[in-house]
Amino acid sequence: MKFAFLTEVYFPHVGGQEVFFQELAEAMVRRGHQVDVHCIGHEPGLPADEMLNGVRVRRHINRGRYMKPRIATLRRDWSDIVKFSAEARRMATGEEHDFFLMNEWPLLHIPALPKQVRARSAIHWCEIREDRLLRVLQAQLPKLVGMNFAVSEAVAAAIREQSQRDCGVLPSGIVASRYRSVPYQDRSGVLYVGRLAPHKNLPLLIQAFEIAAGRGFAGDLMIAGNGPSRDEIDDCARRSKLASRIHVLGSVDEDQKIDLLSRAAVLGMPSRREGFPRVIAEAMASGLPVVTADFAENGARDVVRQYGCGVVCGTEPADFAEALLAAAENWEGFSQTGLKGAQSLDWEHVAETLEEHASAVAGRN
Numbered sequence: 001m002k003f004a005f006l007t008e009v010y011f012p013h014v015g016g017q018e019v020f021f022q023e024l025a026e027a028m029v030r031r032g033h034q035v036d037v038h039c040i041g042h043e044p045g046l047p048a049d050e051m052l053n054g055v056r057v058r059r060h061i062n063r064g065r066y067m068k069p070r071i072a073t074l075r076r077d078w079s080d081i082v083k084f085s086a087e088a089r090r091m092a093t094g095e096e097h098d099f100f101l102m103n104e105w106p107l108l109h110i111p112a113l114p115k116q117v118r119a120r121s122a123i124h125w126c127e128i129r130e131d132r133l134l135r136v137l138q139a140q141l142p143k144l145v146g147m148n149f150a151v152s153e154a155v156a157a158a159i160r161e162q163s164q165r166d167c168g169v170l171p172s173g174i175v176a177s178r179y180r181s182v183p184y185q186d187r188s189g190v191l192y193v194g195r196l197a198p199h200k201n202l203p204l205l206i207q208a209f210e211i212a213a214g215r216g217f218a219g220d221l222m223i224a225g226n227g228p229s230r231d232e233i234d235d236c237a238r239r240s241k242l243a244s245r246i247h248v249l250g251s252v253d254e255d256q257k258i259d260l261l262s263r264a265a266v267l268g269m270p271s272r273r274e275g276f277p278r279v280i281a282e283a284m285a286s287g288l289p290v291v292t293a294d295f296a297e298n299g300a301r302d303v304v305r306q307y308g309c310g311v312v313c314g315t316e317p318a319d320f321a322e323a324l325l326a327a328a329e330n331w332e333g334f335s336q337t338g339l340k341g342a343q344s345l346d347w348e349h350v351a352e353t354l355e356e357h358a359s360a361v362a363g364r365n
Contacts, residue, residue, distance in 0.1 A: 001358060002034045002096065006088055007103035008076075009067070010039040010057060012046075015195070017103055017126050019278055020151070020172045022055075027173070027351035029054035038091060040084045040106070042066040060087050076106060085112035092117040099358040102145075110141050120362050122147035124170060127275035127299055128158045138162045146361045149354075151276035154302030170354060172278040173347035174285055178254075180262050181287030181339060184331045189219025190324060191264035191288075193257060193279045194271075196227035203236050204270040204293065208320035210242050217324055220245040221268075224252045224260060261286040266327045267310075270320065273297040284309050285342035289327040289334035293320060309338035 003025075009015070011022045025035040034056075041048060041059030049058050062080040069077040085108040092100065092113050100121035102110055110123060123145055128138065142148045142163035149170040150156035159167040190209055194200060202223065209221045223233060223246070230248075237246040252260065261267075267283040269292040280303050283290050290310030292300040301312045311334075313323035327334060343349075 001098040001355075001362065003028060003036070003358070004092070004095075004097040004100045005035060005037045005102075006100060006109055007037065007039050008081075008084075008106045009042055010037055010059075011052065013043065016172060016275060016278055017105070020124075020126070021103065022052075023173060023347055024170070024351060024354070025055045026053050027347040028354065031348075031351055031355060033355070036095075036097070038088060040066050040080055042080075060084050081106040081108050085109040088112055089114065098362045101149075101354070101358075104141075107137060107141070111144060118144050119146045121145045122149055122357070122361070125150040125155050125159050125167070127151070127273070128155050128297065130297060135162065142167065146364070147357055149357075152299055152303050153306050155275065155299055168353070168357060170350055171345055172276045172281060173345050173350040174278070174281045174342070176285045176342050176346045179258055179282060179285035179342075181285075181335065182262050184265065184335070187219075187263055187265040189264055190217075190221045190266050190268045191224070191260055192222070192268050192270075193224045193252075193260065193282075194269075194277065196223075196225050196229040196233050198229055199271060199273045200227075200229070201270040201272050201293075202229065202233050204315075204317060204320060205268045206233075206236050206240055206246060207317035208268070208270070208324060209246070210240060211317055211321035212324040213242055213245065215321070215325060217321075217328065219265060220247060222247050222249060222260060222264065224249045224257065226251045257282070258286075261288055264288060265331065266291055266324055268320070268324065269293075269300045271295070271298055271300060274300040276300075276303055280304065280309070281342060281345045284338035284345070287335040287339050289331055289338065291320065291323040291327050307338060307341035308334070309341060310334050 007021045028035050036056045038058050040062050066077045066080045088109045089112045102123050104125050139162040142165040148167040156167040156169050237248050267288050267290045272295045277300050290304050293315045304310045311323040311327050313319045
């Protein structure tokens with residue numbers, strides 16, 4: 001089959017949905033399909049059209065300010081979104097594809113496609129938002145396409161409830177064989193891996209670690225990643241009474257990340273807002289229990305509950321500290337449950353699911 005993936009940003013930009021669309025596209029190519037990715041060419045100097053690991057990537061022209069618009073509260077440059085949506089419509093009209101998979105963002109590209117194309121298309125919902133306008137869109141956009149997918153069962157349930165339309169699950173996958181699990185006695189400390197951004201809420205993790213360490217939690221806190229909050233997190237770590245046990249590592253490569261996942265005792269995910277964080281799947285494949293907080297827009301809590309791979313706790317530092325200690329105390333059970341669940345998150349399994357649904361939708365049309 002010939003697939004078109006439409007998403008706002010793509011590799012080399014780093015983020016959960018970028019990784020999802022890149023690795024799913026490459027998995028589909030390995031299964032013998034053709035995949036064309038269309039995205040907004042938000043970074044200067046990148047080719048407008050290139051082949052990456054068998055995937056054709058087509059970056060559409062923009063003004064170079066897509067991720068940093070002049071009006072910061074808009075979060076994205078909407079003139080680029082309008083242009084991308086118009087070009088997506090022209091592409092869908094002029095080129096033959098059997099199936100279209102669209103990231104929910106940047107939203108406008110979904111209604112822009114011709115009706116007959118939307119009938120053989122699916123939206124991939126990576127997160128649920130609670131503000132009024134987005135709730136309306138979450139209720140209406142699923143009705144425009146032939147199929148909907150979500151990154152987790154909890155997000156899928158919300159789409160079903162709000163739109164009254166069916167919604168399958170395409171989780172953020174992994175290559176499970178890359179990761180390694182080692183016994184608890186060879187591990188220590190808490191690990192965070194991800195972007196350093198305000199909604200990731202790292203001060204909560206630092207405060208919780210201080211409390212847990214005061215109650216005997218062994219090891220250090222390792223924070224791996226980079227982003228706009230790096231200076232704030234560096235300062236927060238320096239001012240901590242346990243500064244010598246808190247290490248802000250910056251960006252790490254794949255091998256370093258796999259090693260960190262195999263050496264930590266608990267993964268801490270204090271985010272206020274998430275979809276299906278890929279690092280939870282990676283932690284599961286590493287036998288690493290996860291602690292996350294019960295914020296309303298934090299999809300990580302639903303993933304942890306679904307797979308039974310850790311603890312969902314309250315949103316205060318004392319709650320999170322208690323959960324870190326509980327995860328360590330019940331480490332073996334969470335570790336084994338996570339390892340078992342990780343097998344269903346392998347990319348080959350995820351790609352097979354998309355293949356089956358796409359064949360059915362394309363066949364109906």
